[in-house]
Amino acid sequence: MNDEKYILFADPALILASPRDKGALASVTPSTPKALGKLTYSGSVQNSDDAAPISGQAVVTAFDAKRNVTRHYSGYVPNTSQGFYEGDISYTLPGERIFRGLISVNDGSFSGQFTIPKDIRYAGRTGILNVQYWDNAGQSGVAYVDTLSFTGSDSTVSDETGPDIQFFYFGQPLMNGRQILGGDNLTIELSDANGINLTGVAGHGISLAIDEDWTTAVDVTELFEYNIDRADLGQLNVALSNIEKGTHTISVKAWDNYNNPSVSNISLNFTSSSEFRIVDVYNYPNPMDRETTFWFRLTDAADVSLSIYSLGGRKLRKLDLGNLGRGYATQAWDGRDEFGQLLANGVYLVVVEGKTDLTSDPVQTIQKLVIAR
Known part of the structure; x- marks a missing residue:
């Protein structure tokens, strides 16, 4: 019997989705960034195929100074002379993420700026600025520096207002x-x-x-x-x-x-997610002159109609909107009745009605409308 023990980490034939090309961060200023100050960067994208310059997007991520971590471990191996054991293991991790944002890449170039948070370590170690870019044609790459040296705080600026x-x-x-x-x-x-x-x-x-x-x-x-x-x-x-x-x-x-x-x-x-509703019904402008737009939201897809009534209950105009998807919908109205005549000044009722496959009866919402010319 084969009693060899092993751990399979990955399929050896698997191609990792790592960035293909390498870009360059040409400028990162200031050279010694300070907390509460601005860090400005710019760079370029290199295409290994010597094709047209890449235009796309990039994710920019900045990390605080690297940090040493020490973990204590212990255990027990039964039925052996080793018995109880313990020790410490130390290793280095990237610092906390201090920024992550999306930027544009235009004709192979990119640039940006962000504020360095007050909560940096001031540890004397170096941080990382990483830019990972791609375009719609499948080109991708990465540019980074790992020599950001954070020192002190910028005392020339003041901000006492939260987000x-x-x-x-x-x-x-x-x-x-x-x-x-x-x-x-x-x-x-x-x-x-x-x-x-x-x-x-x-x-x-x-x-x-x-x-x-x-x-x-x-x-x-x-x-x-x-x-x-x-x-x-x-x-x-x-x-x-x-x-x-x-x-x-x-x-x-x-x-x-x-x-x-x-x-x-x-x-x-x-x-409840099982209840069909027509909500957030309003129109703008209201009062209206000759045109207005109705807004409403459906909690599920439905066959929808919008009707205008007099206060006495007489239907003056009906607009069949067909089957609309879940979410917000809009419908314009020209202030005219079924015969194309402009309605007189006054107060009217707007009835938005919807019916889904899950509802036996239509659901209605009523809103007031004012015409003033």
């Missing part, structure tokens, strides 16, 4: 009391002139709490991504799939790179 925090749902700003579907993505937008603290040092990350219970808050820092070519604005998407039906307060806490905190709360009405 601005905004909530969005399907691309639309959220306000207190709005209804959303449990399990859908809630978009949280963060902005600050000096960037968002992503280090996680001393709790300086992005946290989300439900009903202001910070003892069970979740660290969502890893979900944050800067907008392309921005180091002051980004967002993260959170799916609140396990939240109970009803009204809940969502709280988000974030820090900027100067360690200024901000907390923002929003109260939302969560509905």
Whole structure:
């Protein structure tokens, strides 16, 4: 019997998805970056096939100074003379991530700038700046420097204001009391002139709490991504799939790179994923003159119609919108009835009606509309 013992780490025939080409960081300034200061970089992309210069995107990641880690281990081997054993093992790890953002690569060149957080180690060791780029044609590569020497702090700048925090749902700003579907993505937008603290040092990350219970808050820092070519604005998407039906307060806490905190709360009405609803119905402008646009959101795909009624209940116009997908939808209206006549000034009712394969009866939402010419 073959009693050899081995560990298979990988398939020897597997081709690793490593960057193919090598770029160059031509400039990283200042040469000795300081906390709270700006780090500016630029470089170029090299194509090993000598084809046209690459135009695409790149992920820029910066790490704090390397750190030594020592771990203690112990164990016991039964039925041997060795018995109990213990010891220490030391190794080096990259420092905490201090920046991660997406930038454009144009005709083989790239550049950018970001703020160095206050939470760096000042350890006298060197950090890393890594740029990994790609294009739609399958070209990819990496450029990096591992000699960033962080020293001191920039005392010439001042910032005492935390990040601005905004909530969005399907691309639309959220306000207190709005209804959303449990399990859908809630978009949280963060902005600050000096960037968002992503280090996680001393709790300086992005946290989300439900009903202001910070003892069970979740660290969502890893979900944050800067907008392309921005180091002051980004967002993260959170799916609140396990939240109970009803009204809940969502709280988000974030820090900027100067360690200024901000907390923002929003109260939302969560509905069951099995219930079909037509929500967030409004039109703009309202009052209207000759044209207006209706907005509404469907919690599931449905056959939808939009009707205009007088206050006395007479149907004046019906617009069949067909089968619409889940999410926000819009429909313009020219202020005319079924016969093409402009409606008179006054107050009217707008009825948005939808029917899905899961509902035996149509679901309706009613909104008031004012015509004033």
